[in-house]
Amino acid sequence: MTSTYARIERERRFLLAAPPDPAVVTATRRITDRYLDGTRLRLRRMARVDDNTVVYKFTQKLPAERPGPVQGLITNTYLTDTEYQLLATLPAAVLGKTRLSVPPLGIDLFDPPLHGLVLAEAEFDSDEEAEAFRPPSEAVAEVTSDGRFTGGRLVRTGRAELLGWLAEYGIAVAAE
Template sequence: MTSQKDAMPEKPACGGKYARVERERRFLLAGPPPPATVTAGRRITDRYLDGTRLRLRRDESLASGACELKLTQKVPAQRPGHVQGLITNMYLSPAEYELLARLPAATLGKTRLSVPPLGIDVFDPPLHGLVLAEAEFTTDEAAHSFLPPPQVVAEVTDDVRFTGGSLVHAHRDDLLSWLADYGIKPVTITRQTR
């Protein structure tokens, strides 16, 4: 059986006039932000299409219910640092999204909380307990000069385990091991039954 990684094209794709450079730094947090600090929330479901660099995203506002549907291609940079690579987005109609959603894919669900200047992702099972913040930048200078806020436990910009393409294939035991590498033990939330 061929793994998703093995099925990926080996040569990097070339940038075109529609691709833009993605500048981003990623950080681990010990837990979700206090609700009073959150300015907006979105429910995100990502489908990483098998054997491709394509991600199908459903992004729904928690406040209004407005939904954005898009197909994204991410071509990773061939070096470490805040330049993550090239990104191209295509916005879809519901019919286009539904058609593409029939393709084989691995799915990743999360809630994204806006706590400017960070977008903070709180992941669904089996990645529950993972709280990953990201800051995006329009210039290299802004990325270099960014000072992470005090709630950041560790920067994981160069740790490929904490990219969506890796996380979508991670098992619970993988996640716990990766977080332990940074001294994080996720809080287990138990549901009370009556």
């Protein structure tokens, strides 16, 4: 099923062993994602750390049928604070993170119980752009096709499970 309002989402994701040097970060945002129970819908609150400007988005993601940088179709609707507050009353699993902008990457540092996970992603306008992208030198592994490292899966992941996944890629994080 497709929609006139949906666009193709192309992104590649990479595990990093550590956050970037603060000197290379151009913007910082606090993100709270609410994955609405029993749906493919996400409610996002994104606040800039420097000026506390807040953006609210309601998103539907329809996954691609194949692995790789084409993640599927995505539809975003921007909301008012009142609309967000109303939708935030729906049952949801919540994922918190800090997003650091290090162009062309967005680098996510996750809140407990996923602390220690550093996930970088780059988005693209074309398949050719995605294929030509060189992973950052700090990348331990590309996890674009590893469904465990998507927000919809991470939001339901416990600490022990995450530590096992990271160990598979040679990343050791404190168990606490």
